[in-house]
Amino acid sequence: MSEPETSATAEESIPDIPTRIRTGLSVGFRTSLKIIKVSVPLYVAVTLLKGTPVLGLLGKVFAPVMGIFGLPGEAAFAFVAAFLLNLYAAIAVIAPLHLSPFQVTQCGLMMGIAHNLVVEGGVLSTTGARGGVLTLCRVAIACVAGLLLRGLWSLWEVASSWTMALSGLS
């Protein structure tokens, strides 16, 4: 995710398998290290903020917007982290909040579509596509997907409660 150069030389020469494993491991660990440098401080910060009224107060401000997607106001911080940085930063914010399975899924869906907007918008522009338009599209699509999942999830819950009720009758 944060190693844009590694895939650039795919066709030049084909290294043997041990070399590939070594490259993979070292790239993997370097990428992990970069991610951890961001996610550890964020996770600690959010956990400590949870003990103060700050998080709850700011959460109340964002609650109406987040509520549209079935999320608590505190989830807004995760969205800021996802939009500006990446999903690992967002995860570091989400994990200490102890959200429900639906809420985690909702975050995963919406942030999966719209994250790392600054860097990825740049990448998309480099290919000749319209980066700015696509970035706006991503945020809009994320909102559509969020509403869709909320609807589907409640349908699913109704359906499964009926199935349970029916199997209880027979």
Added chain:
Amino acid sequence: MEGLLPALLGALQLSAKLILIIVPLVTLFEVMRYLPVFRRAGNVVEPMMRGVGLTRDAAVPLFTGIFLGIAYGAGIIIRVAQQKGLPARELFLMGLFLATCHSVIEDILIFIIIGGNGLAILVVRLGLAVFLTGLMARVWKPV
């Protein structure tokens, strides 16, 4: 600051989980990416791609983006897009598809480890990507 120790422990636990996902995934990709199967995959998916207005030239950047993500696959996406001289319409459609559905393996795995439903994420993203790109391909007709 009596809350600092549990916070650090939680952060370390999350980091360990992330390393356990990232390192094997990147290593697996490094080992697999030279296999000829992936270069020939274009033939199989061509009919499906036509449905969303894309040609074979877009197959490599599209699938790189779907599986690896835009930032990580940037090298391949940029190079192939320029080499093949993809037209603006196709670049837009590819971009729209990838905006909705990219980096599916890694993104979904990391949300599964914190308790999300991976299948629900995948189904909605893929479904929405096919729907939106297919729709735009019909709105923006090829010249």
